[in-house]
Amino acid sequence: MTKIILLSLLIISLTILEFSTIVESRSRARMYLELQCRSALYPDLCVQTLLPYVTKTGLPSSRLLAEISLASCLSKARFTKAYLNMVAKKLNETEVNLGNNQAIEECIQQINDGVNQITQSFKELQKIGKDGDENFMWHETNVQTWVSAALTDATTCIDGILMGGISSKREQAMIKARLLNVKQLASNSLAMFSHFTMRYRASRGIKNPQILS
Numbered sequence: 001m002t003k004i005i006l007l008s009l010l011i012i013s014l015t016i017l018e019f020s021t022i023v024e025s026r027s028r029a030r031m032y033l034e035l036q037c038r039s040a041l042y043p044d045l046c047v048q049t050l051l052p053y054v055t056k057t058g059l060p061s062s063r064l065l066a067e068i069s070l071a072s073c074l075s076k077a078r079f080t081k082a083y084l085n086m087v088a089k090k091l092n093e094t095e096v097n098l099g100n101n102q103a104i105e106e107c108i109q110q111i112n113d114g115v116n117q118i119t120q121s122f123k124e125l126q127k128i129g130k131d132g133d134e135n136f137m138w139h140e141t142n143v144q145t146w147v148s149a150a151l152t153d154a155t156t157c158i159d160g161i162l163m164g165g166i167s168s169k170r171e172q173a174m175i176k177a178r179l180l181n182v183k184q185l186a187s188n189s190l191a192m193f194s195h196f197t198m199r200y201r202a203s204r205g206i207k208n209p210q211i212l213s
Contacts, residue, residue, distance in 0.1 A: 073185035
């Protein structure tokens with residue numbers, strides 16, 4: 001009986017210890033991400049987006065954080081595009097909504113452009129360091145340009161939906177919320193990418209163009 005009690009206490013102690021280790025690890029991961037995300041325009045969303053990818057085996061590099069940010073933005077943009085296509089299909093079934101159709105169709109084109117730009121940005125980021133540091137600034141400029149364009153597309157899309165006259169306020173709010181999330185993720189992706197490039201420049205001794213000029 002005594003052995004059973006001791007064994008039970010040992011199991012409970014190990015369980016508590018393991019739980020404490022997990023909590024401590026998650027707390028450490030959150031603190032790390034809060035530090036990395038402090039330059040982001042939407043820091044809470046930044047931490048929320050990255051935290052699921054941080055494990056107790058180690059903290060991700062600034063490069064990996066930039067890749068995760070872009071991948072998350074791309075995933076959300078694709079889901080938003082699919083949702084807009086669904087809304088457009090519903091509107092096409094009603095002839096009286098021709099004005100709404102135009103606003104949705106234009107938004108779909110813009111978000112499709114955004115998906116392509118973020119996809120290109122992700123691929124470009126992965127090229128950094130693989131073809132020599134002499135191409136670093138080329139890759140850096142491309143990523144910044146494409147993600148900025150995707151952010152602008154999302155903003156334009158929001159304005160078009162709000163001004164284009166989606167009759168259903170509920171539908172309008174749902175579309176706006178999805179597009180706003182894409183916009184915020186794109187903005188945070190730019191911040192994470194800038195953080196990575198700053199660290200990369202420092203580690204490789206690459207001068208900032210502004211300093212050179």
